[in-house]
Amino acid sequence: MTSERFDAVIVGAGFAGIGAAIQFKRMGIDDFVILDREDDLGGTWYVNHYPGLAVDVPTTTYSYFFEPNPNWSRLFATGDEIKQYCDDVADKYDVRRHIRFGVTVEGARWDDDAKLWRVGLADGTTLSARYLVTATGFLSQPRMPEIPGITEFAGRVIHTTAWDDSYDPGGERIAVIGTGATAVQLIPELAKTAGELTVYQRTPIWVAPKLDVRISERTKRVFARMPWTQRIIRAITDNIYETMINVGVVHYRVPFFRRLNISAMDLCKINQFIQVRDKDLRRRLTPDYDIGCKRPTFSNSYFRTFTKPHVHLQSDGIDHVTADGIVNTDGTKTVIDTLVLATGFDLWEANFPAIEVIGRDGRNLGKWWRENRFQAYQGVSMPSFPNYLSLASPYAFLGLNFFNTMEYQMRLMDRLFGELRHRGATTFEVTEQANTAYLDRMTELLGDSLWTLGNCASSRSYYFNPHGEPSLLRPMSTQDAITEASTFPLSDYSFV
Ligand code: NAP
Numbered sequence: 394m395t396s397e398r399f400d401a402v403i404v405g406a407g408f409a410g411i412g413a414a415i416q417f418k419r420m421g422i423d424d425f426v427i428l429d430r431e432d433d434l435g436g437t438w439y440v441n442h443y444p445g446l447a448v449d450v451p452t453t454t455y456s457y458f459f460e461p462n463p464n465w466s467r468l469f470a471t472g473d474e475i476k477q478y479c480d481d482v483a484d485k486y487d488v489r490r491h492i493r494f495g496v497t498v499e500g501a502r503w504d505d506d507a508k509l510w511r512v513g514l515a516d517g518t519t520l521s522a523r524y525l526v527t528a529t530g531f532l533s534q535p536r537m538p539e540i541p542g543i544t545e546f547a548g549r550v551i552h553t554t555a556w557d558d559s560y561d562p563g564g565e566r567i568a569v570i571g572t573g574a575t576a577v578q579l580i581p582e583l584a585k586t587a588g589e590l591t592v593y594q595r596t597p598i599w600v601a602p603k604l605d606v607r608i609s610e611r612t613k614r615v616f617a618r619m620p621w622t623q624r625i626i627r628a629i630t631d632n633i634y635e636t637m638i639n640v641g642v643v644h645y646r647v648p649f650f651r652r653l654n655i656s657a658m659d660l661c662k663i664n665q666f667i668q669v670r671d672k673d674l675r676r677r678l679t680p681d682y683d684i685g686c687k688r689p690t691f692s693n694s695y696f697r698t699f700t701k702p703h704v705h706l707q708s709d710g711i712d713h714v715t716a717d718g719i720v721n722t723d724g725t726k727t728v729i730d731t732l733v734l735a736t737g738f739d740l741w742e743a744n745f746p747a748i749e750v751i752g753r754d755g756r757n758l759g760k761w762w763r764e765n766r767f768q769a770y771q772g773v774s775m776p777s778f779p780n781y782l783s784l785a786s787p788y789a790f791l792g793l794n795f796f797n798t799m800e801y802q803m804r805l806m807d808r809l810f811g812e813l814r815h816r817g818a819t820t821f822e823v824t825e826q827a828n829t830a831y832l833d834r835m836t837e838l839l840g841d842s843l844w845t846l847g848n849c850a851s852s853r854s855y856y857f858n859p860h861g862e863p864s865l866l867r868p869m870s871t872q873d874a875i876t877e878a879s880t881f882p883l884s885d886y887s888f889v
Pocket residue numbers: 447448449450532538539540570571572573574575576578593594595596688735736737738852853855
């Protein structure tokens with residue numbers, strides 16, 4: 394079998410794939426290709442372009458640690474600015490020429506005789522590479538809700554990941570299903586011109602005030618001339634977010650920290666009280682699970698939107714969909730023109746892993762995760778998968794800021810590939826023992842967290858896998874994860 398051969402194949406041209414590419418270049422590995430099923434780079438920031446799209450982490454923090462961007466126009470920048478940042482970084486580090494767009498990867502199989510990954514593409518061709526990195530993101534497979542009759546609906550259906558930019562909501566009767574972070578951004582925008590807007594809420598979301606500010610031209614100039622000034626702001630925003638997740642969620646066992654978690658819920662309730670006077674509406678919009686069980690978000694306009702006469706909160710549930718509307722469980726019917734699905738992503742079933750990966754001795758990653766437990770040493774490596782890094786793995790994501798996850802993963806690559814080169818080895822593979830010890834440690838740490846001790850039963854959170862374990866997030870601080878990435882025992886991997 395002949396196939397194009399590379400040192401490395403990276404699957405995914407979002408921020409993770411671009412970060413991995415930059416790291417490869419730093420390590421002197423330039424013979425790699427990045428494959429992406431879309432026709433442009435940016436991952437989630439290319440795919441998503443619904444009205445109101447913005448980041449809900451301050452942009453001082455939401456950027457590569459090595460590439461501060463002095464051009465952000467706001468503390469919480471809009472989606473197109475983040476896409477632009479992604480383009481700029483890819484160009485600056487000369488990553489774009491490595492990317493092949495419109496390429497769907499079907500799967501990858503380790504060829505133990507040749508010590509190569511064979512990467513199968515949808516067009517039937519195969520690429521070969523010594524190293525495989527999947528950078529497919531956590532939220533990349535849209536979830537279509539299974540609601541009786543939904544395929545019978547005769548009007549327009551839009552999932553938020555496939556927004557039709559030519560769509561004019563003006564005067565339309567619109568239903569939005571879902572009240573996650575996406576819906577919180579979208580609903581106030583649609584309400585501006587929609588004729589009638591009905592929001593179908595199954596589980597309410599905690600929404601804190603968004604302390605957004607415009608960044609003046611003068612400040613941008615200061616950031617550009619003296620990058621350390623922006624780093625100071627980053628240190629502040631980083632620490633606020635770190636404190637939120639570590640104190641209020643990861644170390645929830647500490648009684649004082651539990652109080653802080655309650656204070657965060659109080660803050661969201663104040664945000665709601667300021668915007669909504671109707672007590673019953675407030676009650677229906679208030680979650681009955683602890684903040685942090687699922688991803689909370691920020692908005693100064695979401696709650697207020699429900700006080701407009703043409704906006705309706707439907708929290709009784711959907712019975713079925715008909716050709717012209719939605720029949721609610723209370724028997725009433727809402728006639729609509731357009732159905733907007735803000736129903737999020739299928740994380741555990743479709744995304745772990747996003748492609749079929751077959752390792753040594755025929756071990757199928759998806760099957761192995763499901764038949765055992767979801768697990769990944771340092772959030773990137775699994776035994777029997779040599780020369781493979783899976784950047785979107787269980788216990789990989791540090792919580793609120795994706796770039797912190799990238800930071801430790803790039804440092805881990807540095808240490809791992811540095812050792813590989815130093816030993817003149819061909820393959821690396823995490824040992825079963827190190828992987829099990831890491832899983833045990835994550836399980837133990839999670840025992841102190843909100844996800845184990847808090848009231849999360851009704852949250853329907855994607856932090857929990859189908860077995861009920863909160864195995865998405867890595868329960869430690871960014872600093873600890875970075876330190877581990879630079880100091881983990883090299884004996885945790887076998888180098889051959
Ligand atoms: P999500 O948080 O998973 O929310 C999906 C919503 O759809 C939930 O309210 C869910 O209800 C509802 N839903 C799904 N299936 C349903 C069904 N069959 N019937 C009724 N309701 C249904 O998805 P998302 O809002 O797209 O956000 C996903 C993540 O993207 C966020 O958590 C965040 O990490 C990220 N995000 C980030 C930003 C940013 O600014 N950085 C912006 C947007 C999103 P249940 O909760 O009851 O399942």
